[in-house]
Amino acid sequence: MIRFIAYTFLLLLIAIPFAVVGILHLVMADQPTVNRAAEFTPAHIERAKHIIKKNDPRTMKPGVLRTFALSQEEVDLTVNYLASRYARGSSRVVLQPGKVMLSASFEPPPNPFGRFLNISAVLHETDGLPVFDLLQIGRLPVPGWLADTLLEYALKLLSAREEYQIASDTIKKISVADGRFTVTYAWQADLPDRIRSILLPHEEQARLKAYQERLAENVRSGSGAATMALADVMVPLFGLAAERSTSGDAVAENRAAIVVLAFFVNGKGLGVIVPAARDWPQLPPSKVLLDGREDFSQHFTISAAIAANAAAPLSDAIGLYKEIDDSRNGSGFSFNDVAADRAGTRFGELAVSNKESALKLQRQIAAGIRESDILPRVADLPEFMPETEFKKRFGGIGSSPYKRMMDDIERRIAALPLYR
Numbered sequence: 351m352i353r354f355i356a357y358t359f360l361l362l363l364i365a366i367p368f369a370v371v372g373i374l375h376l377v378m379a380d381q382p383t384v385n386r387a388a389e390f391t392p393a394h395i396e397r398a399k400h401i402i403k404k405n406d407p408r409t410m411k412p413g414v415l416r417t418f419a420l421s422q423e424e425v426d427l428t429v430n431y432l433a434s435r436y437a438r439g440s441s442r443v444v445l446q447p448g449k450v451m452l453s454a455s456f457e458p459p460p461n462p463f464g465r466f467l468n469i470s471a472v473l474h475e476t477d478g479l480p481v482f483d484l485l486q487i488g489r490l491p492v493p494g495w496l497a498d499t500l501l502e503y504a505l506k507l508l509s510a511r512e513e514y515q516i517a518s519d520t521i522k523k524i525s526v527a528d529g530r531f532t533v534t535y536a537w538q539a540d541l542p543d544r545i546r547s548i549l550l551p552h553e554e555q556a557r558l559k560a561y562q563e564r565l566a567e568n569v570r571s572g573s574g575a576a577t578m579a580l581a582d583v584m585v586p587l588f589g590l591a592a593e594r595s596t597s598g599d600a601v602a603e604n605r606a607a608i609v610v611l612a613f614f615v616n617g618k619g620l621g622v623i624v625p626a627a628r629d630w631p632q633l634p635p636s637k638v639l640l641d642g643r644e645d646f647s648q649h650f651t652i653s654a655a656i657a658a659n660a661a662a663p664l665s666d667a668i669g670l671y672k673e674i675d676d677s678r679n680g681s682g683f684s685f686n687d688v689a690a691d692r693a694g695t696r697f698g699e700l701a702v703s704n705k706e707s708a709l710k711l712q713r714q715i716a717a718g719i720r721e722s723d724i725l726p727r728v729a730d731l732p733e734f735m736p737e738t739e740f741k742k743r744f745g746g747i748g749s750s751p752y753k754r755m756m757d758d759i760e761r762r763i764a765a766l767p768l769y770r
Contacts, residue, residue, distance in 0.1 A: 377488035378464025382455030384442050388434040394427060410537040415522065419532045435660070445526050449474045449483070464488075471497075475526060479505070516544050546623060555624050557594075557602065561610040562620060564590045566631035580615065580640040580647040581719050587611055588715035600708035604701035605658045612655035614638070615647050640690065641721055641728065649687050650694035650725065657698030683740040684733035689759045693725050696769050714768060726762035731755075 401418055410416065420428070426443040429452070433439040439456035452471045472484040482497035492500075508514040520541060523534040538544075550558075568586045587610065591603040613620050615638045620627035640647035700707050732755075735743065744752045763769055 376490040377467060378458075378461070379466050379468050379488055380464050382440070382457075382466040383468040383470070384440045384453050384455040386430060386440045386442070388427070388431040388440070394424070397424065412539040413536055415534055415536050417532055417534045419530045422529050422531075425531045445529050445531060447527055448525075450480075450526060450531075475524070512544065512548055516541065516548070543625070546625070550624055554602075554606070555626060557606040558610060558620060558624060558627070559630055560594070561587055561590060561607050562627065562630050562633075565610060565614060566633055569633060569636070576634075577637045577639060579721060580638050580650065581721050581724065583614070583638055584611065584715055584724075585718060588712050592709075592712040592716045595709060595712060600705050600712065601702045604708050604711065608651070608654050608658045608698060608701060612651040615651040641725055645687065646690040646725065646728075649690035650697070653691040653694030654698035654701070657695040658702045659698075682734035682736050684735070685731040685755055685759065686728035686733050688756070689728045689731060689762065690725060692759055693763050693766075693769075696763055697724065700769065711768075719768070723766060723768045726766055728762075731759070 405416060405418055422443065422445045425445065426441075429443050430441045433441040433454055433456070437456050439454055441452060441454035444451040450473050452469070452473075454469045456467045456469075457465060458467055468488055470484065470486045471482065473480040473482055479498075479502060482492075482494050482501065485492040485494075485497035505514075509518070520535050520538060521533060522536055525532050525534075564586055565583070568583075587607040588604075591600070591607045594603050610620070614633055614636070617635060619632070620630070637644050638647045640650055697711075700711050702708065732743070740746070744755065746752065
């Protein structure tokens with residue numbers, strides 16, 4: 351009997367690694383089943399602005415139920431963006447009455463079994479947790495009972511996280527019907543502070559404070575003035591980033607420097623995202639110019655902050671939405687504003703793309719830069735065009751003349767040594 355148990359145990363030791371290898375061969379693949387970019391358009395930004403305005407927390411009473419609905423396109427875009435941003439993947443979502451169909455491909459770390467992990471799933475809503483109709487990982491079908499058990503276990507693990515607790519306390523019902531994803535929620539008075547605590551943990555707040563203090567010190571020393579050049583404001587901030595990166599995270603330092611820079615340039619206090627910042631050294635109202643214009647510095651820093659904290663497609667779409675809105679109701683569509691947006695986006699991408707790029711950018715800026723280092727020549731680009739003139743001259747977004755102008759802007763930015 352003892353010998354039988356020993357042989358059985360030995361066989362298991364041999365069989366388990368082979369079984370694991372076999373499973374990995376089944377679930378991994380050389381090609382993705384879903385391969386698409388996370389693309390935002392000005393229409394998506396306009397729709398998001400409408401949803402936010404309709405659900406403005408300043409008009410909500412705690413505990414009152416509210417609803418908002420997302421179309422299939424909006425859900426699909428959001429999930430694909432999250433997959434791209436946080437999991438090196440892409441996805442596709444299809445909504446059916448009471449059901450959600452999901453396909454996704456992710457790129458795990460290099461391994462000998464395959465480059466991609468492909469997942470297909472169909473879930474239908476119930477009064478409790480959703481239930482799997484289908485779950486397939488690569489070529490391996492997962493039994494329904496096992497898929498449901500795994501989902502329940504995953505939710506239990508998540509329940510200890512503050513993000514899950516916020517969602518659980520706020521969201522009361524989710525339903526899928528008529529091609530729309532409807533969320534019913536109850537606003538909580540403490541929700542903004544709880545979200546801030548997740549988005550900006552104490553370590554990140556301390557990092558932002560260091561850059562706020564350096565910027566305030568620079569302004570008080572006399573090097574700052576009522577009007578100053580963006581390049582001059584950037585140098586001490588990225589000098590501090592270089593100092594702190596010797597024993598810290600260069601990417602995180604750059605991200606914090608860009609956030610502080612963007613809030614200062616745009617005349618906003620950090621207190622809107624960090625309540626404690628109201629007690630930090632305050633900065634006097636100042637005009638920060640890029641190529642002699644305040645709007646260029648604002649476009650540049652906002653786009654840089656979005657790209658450094660989110661992703662370039664979102665930054666591009668927000669900047670383009672602003673110009674379309676201006677062409678309808680404001681100063682008009684300006685390609686030089688778009689150039690400032692695109693330069694800022696490129697700057698934000700480089701600042702956080704990887705450690706080497708982050709450190710290189712710090713060194714370049716700390717050594718001293720000129721305005722022409724961060725923004726190419728744009729004075730000759732068309733600007734202040736009302737919507738009718740813009741459409742007459744360029745045919746609208748996506749037309750050949752428009753694309754040629756955008757390609758010219760991209761070439762000008764790419765030619766700057768800082769962005770190579």
